Amino acid sequence: MPRKKDYHHGGVKTELINAAVKALKTQSLEAVSMRKLAAAIGVSHNAPYMHFKDKEALWLAISDAGFELLSKEINREIAVHSLWRERLVAGCNAYVRFAENNREYMLVMFRPSTPGIVRALAPKGAEALGLLIRELTAGAASGEIENTDPEKLAVLIWLMLHGLTMAKLQIGGERGPLRQLGSEDRIGWMLDKVLALHS
Amino acid sequence: MPRKKDYHHGGVKTELINAAVKALKTQSLEAVSMRKLAAAIGVSHNAPYMHFKDKEALWLAISDAGFELLSKEINREIAVHSLWRERLVAGCNAYVRFAENNREYMLVMFRPSTPGIVRALAPKGAEALGLLIRELTAGAASGEIENTDPEKLAVLIWLMLHGLTMAKLQIGGERGPLRQLGSEDRIGWMLDKVLALHS
DNA sequence: ACTCGATATTGCCAATGTCAATATACCTGT
């Protein structure tokens, strides 16, 4: 239904987002320009500004979509387990896997200036952190870990996870001390260390 | 000895770096431009390109200086203790304190594109990580922690430390779950968790 | 049929990174 003649071609907003995400798969954040995106979807260099006040607004939209996707992914992988410990590991793995498969989104979500970190650690917490806290609370309730401050523990775990993830994204993951640390069994190892299980 | 008449004013290179560092104290990375820096130190907009091939080259130089400063700082604070555990804590605290007092440098050292993380985690490791490994090895040798993989443990600790630090830098540190986590005693708490001391 | 609001276009501007050509000062060997 869009694209009558040529002027109003209809889906600039979503097409622009798609183009941006695709561009980010091969280019860096700063290398992506409004004008090139506009050209890529075949509109004039100012058409984007109908739908996004700013370049920043574009990133914002993409970032939102990214957080949405991430939460969905984590939820999906958590749901297949019932024991809190397995759910925790699954969630962490989902986080890392999402980052690897969606580098583009992560770059936007946690770009330096306007911070995904703020959102991810906001008082009420993003979904992802909330899930973590929930599982840790469950673990504490079951008596398997010390009942001190599940929230603090969650932040700590998330910091590790996030640090690991972003580091892997920057490095590319081929070489260096992170290679082994990133593989799935190592995440379990990390969690063991941090949780200091009673067992 | 510099600044004879007006043309060759001598210290463009160092003055440019100083100006950039100063500018970064109040502005974001992308807000700092070669031309403004040149203007700030009173030279033409192309003078900088005598001393730096690129804008990137400028960041590189500043980044190098930053890593140098960081290592010095950590060494200085570690040196006043003799027990490995105290040295470890002192080093971690030094890391965080350096980041808080030198936000400018950290922003450049760990800017997204060309990665400080690669350098900090490079095979031979930056000074800072090397120090960490050394203390952990000492701890393992003394039998106070498990003797498994001091290097892996070091990376893990660094990831937490770095994640915490960068998150604090982005947030500003006033509010949110990181406030308490960042204070000095909390770093000890983090280390306890990760080290899972025998004691 | 006419108007209005959303959408898209063209034109424009200042700022920026960077290249090329030119000017200026310093240094070195004679």
Added chain:
DNA sequence: ACAGGTATATTGACATTGGCAATATCGAGT
């Protein structure tokens, strides 16, 4: 002291970019 070379700095130019303003085009409701 001087000539020439070299490092340093300047001016000029250019393409790209983000973003504003004015204009054009279309669709829907009266």
